[in-house]
């Protein structure tokens with residue numbers, strides 16, 4: 001079997017140096033040594049390639065955009081009349097990740113994504129609050145004198161986000177998740193962030 005040369009790659013050079021070291025130690029004498037060396041090296045390279053491939057796919061998944069461009073950003077939520085004053089509808093929590101909340105004077109579409117680290121809070125009707133199961137953040141539900149979605153306990157640094165909501169020509173609520181409104185930026189006063197109830 002011909003020994004590897006240093007002509008064309010760093011890998012060849014490394015092998016050449018390893019063989020030279022083994023020869024200097026008197027440990028490179030037989031054909032079996034060569035076979036063992038090359039099979040070990042091949043296994044090492046295969047292991048490295050598999051590990052690198054795995055890391056590359058994890059990195060690719062991390063860098064990929066989280067928005068599903070194939071899914072519509074708007075949906076109809078039905079007639080405003082079906083939402084009672086000071087109520088939270090979970091009808092679209094699973095399918096759209098949105099709560100439709102009717103406060104005393106307006107209807108809003110609230111994102112179900114916790115502003116701490118992105119978990120999904122639960123609506124606790126008895127306590128009139130959204131409670132995140134991950135680290136305990138709490139957000140107000142609709143109640144007199146308080147805006148629904150405002151954070152008041154736990155590590156969440158800001159209120160839940162709201163989405164654009166409007167009325168269609170035939171009187172249906174239309175939610176547009178492509179446009180969001182953040183309380184800390186003063187955006188909840190934007191008339192596109194609610195529908196008057």
Ligand code: FES
Pocket residue numbers: 114115116117118119132133134135136137154155156
């Ligand atoms: Fe909601 Fe941490 S993700 S409290």
